Amino acid sequence: EFVATIEGRTELSRTLSRTLGIPTVHVVSGDSDQHAWVKSTLGLQAATVLLGALQPSDVIAVAGGTTMAAVASMAPSKRQPFPVKVVPARGGLGEEVEIQANTIASVLAERIGGTSMMLHVPDRLREDTLEQLLADPYVQQRIPEIRNASIVIHSIGDALRMAERRQLDPEEVALLRHHGAVAEAFGYYFNEAGETVYAMTTVGLQLSDLERMRLILTVAGGHSKARAIVAAAKAYRMDVLVTDEGAAREILNHE
Ligand code: BG6
Numbered sequence: 001e002f003v004a005t006i007e008g009r010t011e012l013s014r015t016l017s018r019t020l021g022i023p024t025v026h027v028v029s030g031d032s033d034q035h036a037w038v039k040s041t042l043g044l045q046a047a048t049v050l051l052g053a054l055q056p057s058d059v060i061a062v063a064g065g066t067t068m069a070a071v072a073s074m075a076p077s078k079r080q081p082f083p084v085k086v087v088p089a090r091g092g093l094g095e096e097v098e099i100q101a102n103t104i105a106s107v108l109a110e111r112i113g114g115t116s117m118m119l120h121v122p123d124r125l126r127e128d129t130l131e132q133l134l135a136d137p138y139v140q141q142r143i144p145e146i147r148n149a150s151i152v153i154h155s156i157g158d159a160l161r162m163a164e165r166r167q168l169d170p171e172e173v174a175l176l177r178h179h180g181a182v183a184e185a186f187g188y189y190f191n192e193a194g195e196t197v198y199a200m201t202t203v204g205l206q207l208s209d210l211e212r213m214r215l216i217l218t219v220a221g222g223h224s225k226a227r228a229i230v231a232a233a234k235a236y237r238m239d240v241l242v243t244d245e246g247a248a249r250e251i252l253n254h255e
Helices: 006-020 036-053 066-074 103-111 127-134 135-148 159-165 170-178 207-212 223-235 245-254
Strands: 022-028 059-062 085-086 151-154 182-185 188-191 196-199 215-219 242-245
Touching: 006 022, 006 223, 006 245, 022 036, 022 245, 036 066, 036 196, 036 215, 059 066, 059 103, 059 135, 059 196, 066 103, 066 151, 066 215, 085 135, 103 170, 127 196, 127 207, 135 242, 151 196, 159 170, 159 188, 170 196, 182 223, 188 223, 207 215, 223 242
Parallel strands: 022 242, 059 085, 059 151, 151 215, 215 242
Antiparallel strands: 182 188, 188 196
16 A cells, blocks of 8 residues: 655655645654554654753743644653743643643653643633633633744644534534634644634634744644645644654645
8 A cells, every 4th residue: 555665755754845845844654543653653753852852941832632642642751951931832721631732841841852832721711701711810821832842743624523523513614614624733724725614712822933933843643634634734833843654645645
């Protein structure tokens, strides 16, 4: 099925980089939709890229999800403390605790020898509750640190699959369908053209904050994420994409 040779994957990376307009692309072998170990390989590759890019005083904003959990658990343990801080990218997106950004931030910080900061924000906030929360000193102190992070690391999801996992209301799902949402990242939903069609009400990183960051590292694999990756790549800048052959081939078959 897959040509897992290094030459084959280097060629895939180059083609994908050109197609998506992402300067650096790494393609690991396999398809994470088919084999669970591929997600660990993705995680290891992404953690290696991250460690290679770290500079003292970096603030790393991490998103949630199973891919990010793999990045944290596969990150090689450092013996020496390293002066970086890991923060959750956004609060309260409706994920299970193991794959919440807070949890992943603390695991990753522990492994790379840095410190972490939590952001406790409940899921599914109403606009007025959000306003109250934003006035809270605890939140006010944390938000700027997240929004001014130097590095962000995240994954991308298929829009409707993420809507289901986060138990969005039927009205919200209908709206996503109506607007042709295909991708989701950081709680933002995008259509095929990369336009934001819906955003979840929570605090933390805003899409516009990405522009200021030194490194935007995206980790997403599995053939089922192909469409989502293409759409998200149109929505915001990505500096490095770590993906797998399953997603890479599916993207190139359709572009
Ligand atoms: C997160 C992103 O990192 O990963 C989400 O913030 C994305 O927006 C999610 O949908 C994907 O989750 P998973 O479990 O497929 O890695």
